[in-house]
Amino acid sequence: xxxxxxxxxxxxxxMMARVEGEGALNVTVKDEQVQDVQxxxxxxxxxxxxxLQGRHVDEVPDIVARxxxxxxxxxxxxxxxxxxxxxGVEIPPAIRDLRRLLYCGEWIESHVLHIYMLQAPDFLGFAxxxxxxxxxxxxxxxxxxLKKAGNHLITLLGGRSVHPVSVKIGGxxxxxxxxxxxxxxxxxxxxxxxxxxxxxxVTGFAFEDPEQDYxxxxxxxxxxxxxxxxxLVTNEGxxxxxxxxxxxxxxxxxxxxxxxxxxxxxxxxLTGPLARLALNHDQLSPFTKEIFAETGFSLPCTRASMGIxxxxxxxxxxxxxxxxxxxxxxxxxxxxxxxIIKAGTGFAATEAPRGVLYHRFHVNDDGTIHVAKIVPPxxxxxxxxxxxxxxxxxxxxxxxxxxxxAKCEQHIRSYDPCIxxxxxxxxxxxxxxx
Amino acid sequence: xVNMKIIGLGNPFMxxxxxxxxxxxxxxxxxxxxxxxxxxGLAGLNLLQDMEGTDTLILIDAVHSHAKAxxxxxxxxxxxxxxxxxxxxxTSASSTHSFGLAEALTLAHTLKALPTHVILFGxxxxxxxxxxxxxxxxxxxxxxxxxxxxxxxLSVSNA
Numbered sequence: 085x086x087x088x089x090x091x092x093x094x095x096x097x098x099m100m101a102r103v104e105g106e107g108a109l110n111v112t113v114k115d116e117q118v119q120d121v122q123x124x125x126x127x128x129x130x131x132x133x134x135x136l137q138g139r140h141v142d143e144v145p146d147i148v149a150r151x152x153x154x155x156x157x158x159x160x161x162x163x164x165x166x167x168x169x170x171x172g173v174e175i176p177p178a179i180r181d182l183r184r185l186l187y188c189g190e191w192i193e194s195h196v197l198h199i200y201m202l203q204a205p206d207f208l209g210f211a212x213x214x215x216x217x218x219x220x221x222x223x224x225x226x227x228x229x230l231k232k233a234g235n236h237l238i239t240l241l242g243g244r245s246v247h248p249v250s251v252k253i254g255g256x257x258x259x260x261x262x263x264x265x266x267x268x269x270x271x272x273x274x275x276x277x278x279x280x281x282x283x284x285x286v287t288g289f290a291f292e293d294p295e296q297d298y299x300x301x302x303x304x305x306x307x308x309x310x311x312x313x314x315x316l317v318t319n320e321g322x323x324x325x326x327x328x329x330x331x332x333x334x335x336x337x338x339x340x341x342x343x344x345x346x347x348x349x350x351x352x353x354l355t356g357p358l359a360r361l362a363l364n365h366d367q368l369s370p371f372t373k374e375i376f377a378e379t380g381f382s383l384p385c386t387r388a389s390m391g392i393x394x395x396x397x398x399x400x401x402x403x404x405x406x407x408x409x410x411x412x413x414x415x416x417x418x419x420x421x422x423x424i425i426k427a428g429t430g431f432a433a434t435e436a437p438r439g440v441l442y443h444r445f446h447v448n449d450d451g452t453i454h455v456a457k458i459v460p461p462x463x464x465x466x467x468x469x470x471x472x473x474x475x476x477x478x479x480x481x482x483x484x485x486x487x488x489x490a491k492c493e494q495h496i497r498s499y500d501p502c503i504x505x506x507x508x509x510x511x512x513x514x515x516x517x518x
Numbered sequence: 519x520v521n522m523k524i525i526g527l528g529n530p531f532m533x534x535x536x537x538x539x540x541x542x543x544x545x546x547x548x549x550x551x552x553x554x555x556x557x558x559g560l561a562g563l564n565l566l567q568d569m570e571g572t573d574t575l576i577l578i579d580a581v582h583s584h585a586k587a588x589x590x591x592x593x594x595x596x597x598x599x600x601x602x603x604x605x606x607x608x609t610s611a612s613s614t615h616s617f618g619l620a621e622a623l624t625l626a627h628t629l630k631a632l633p634t635h636v637i638l639f640g641x642x643x644x645x646x647x648x649x650x651x652x653x654x655x656x657x658x659x660x661x662x663x664x665x666x667x668x669x670x671x672l673s674v675s676n677a
Binding site: 201213217218225232 | 563564566567617624625629630
């Protein structure tokens with residue numbers, strides 16, 4: 085391996101495309117052994133938990149939607165599901181279904197973007213989605229049309245496609261008519277077929293990264309694939325109620341990152357599509373199960389690169405579920421139920437596209453927020469990504485810096501980390517210490 | 519299908535980056551069955567969806583090219599794609615996936631999804647201070663672009 089006189093070297097990758105947010109990777113190597121791996125996030129802190137203090141609960145869904153341009157629905161869903169039990173609100177089934185439909189739209193938009201524009205280029209040997217579009221325009225068009233179908237669901241239910249505005253405590257400010265939902269049916273039928281093709285396509289990719297010994301975490305409910313409700317479960321047999329989250333999951337500050345690291349009983353774990361699929365595949369719709377079984381792909385997927393398969397299964401499921409909800413939809417008597425504000429503490433976890441999103445709120449008598457706590461999926465997966473890289477890096481040390489860095493980038497990208505709305509620039513540093 | 523879509527791009531809370539959106543808001547009076555006026559946010563992939571279903575597309579965005587603040591540039595697509603790609607548009611350097619206006623237009627061109635006539639107005643920005651109004655030269659340029667679009671583009675479309 086070439087080295088400079090100080091026995092250390094720095095490799096820089098300009099514009100690490102296709103990862104969201106601003107981060108860097110520092111790797112320390114001694115005597116050909118990996119000493120340390122640090123995934124640094126230097127995106128400035130966002131302070132949302134502090135912004136929420138003193139704001140009225142009615143404002144919460146609109147404020148938290150601003151945390152992410154890609155998964156605003158997830159933040160809104162965790163917020164209303166945490167707050168409603170404080171006020172004793174019972175959500176009628178039709179509103180429950182509409183919230184599930186809205187979440188389907190977000191899973192579709194977020195997953196399709198990652199499948200087609202961010203991760204597939206890695207498998208097909210393209211530097212970007214744009215390069216892939218030059219060679220495979222029809223594939224990219226299919227991806228964009230799928231994304232658009234998700235976009236239309238969010239626009240119809242949420243009032244607009246980015247940072248939707250209709251979600252409120254107690255329901256929605258407005259709900260669609262039966263005809264409006266039926267109007268989406270043809271588009272969703274096309275999209276479900278295209279989602280089948282997508283799943284068949286991605287299961288044919290070559291998955292070459294090593295298997296990992298994952299602790300999977302996801303929600304699991306009694307009957308349906310998890311979105312808004314359920315217990316926290318793991319593949320190691322844990323069943324925890326959401327209010328117990330903070331007893332078992334600990335966030336800690338690390339000096340090299342502005343994102344907190346979250347661990348489960350002191351260890352890293354994985355949340356997101358791979359975990360959801362491993363722990364809930366029996367709750368997929370019959371149609372999704374049938375198509376997935378035909379691919380011959382076996383579960384659980386324990387390679388990070390197989391996230392693209394899990395996302396494609398969930399996209400197919402989301403379209404199938406959307407069609408079911410639309411078919412059975414009867415508008416609720418009123419878009420929302422009355423809410424009587426009182427003091428209390430509420431908890432919720434919902435399944436954001438990238439995994440478990442936990443919220444806790446303490447509300448004062450006057451309906452203002454006293455304390456807000458938000459644990460997003462990417463901070464939960466950050467430690468797991470580092471552990472993966474620590475396991476994999478020995479295989480990369482014979483490569484030159486550019487190649488080793490590219491392997492690391494691909495691996496990080498396969499997790500779809502959402503560091504959110506900043507430049508994405510992965511500076512890869514390998515330091516050799518004597 | 520409308521005849522014309524006018525899309526103002528940018529972040530309305532980031533100083534002069536608001537200029538594209540503000541041009542669109544001023545042109546809202548021309549909104550009709552034939553002319554659709556949109557606020558397009560930070561461009562990106564959604565722009566491909568927004569540009570569907572029209573013959574003529576007019577885009578307005580702030581640009582960063584070390585020219586004098588308020589300088590107006592006008593590009594025609596697809597001829598000027600390469601020139602557009604060399605400039606920094608709005609706050610695109612910090613938008614998600616670094617997929618900004620130039621990338622969206624290039625992708626649309628690659629997928630043969632650009633409308634027949636596409637014009638892009640760029641206004642050189644002066645400052646990007648959060649929550650602050652347009653700088654005077656950019657405010658002046660905004661009025662000038664509004665007048666140009668209404669005189670040169672909308673008069674033809676409404677004729």
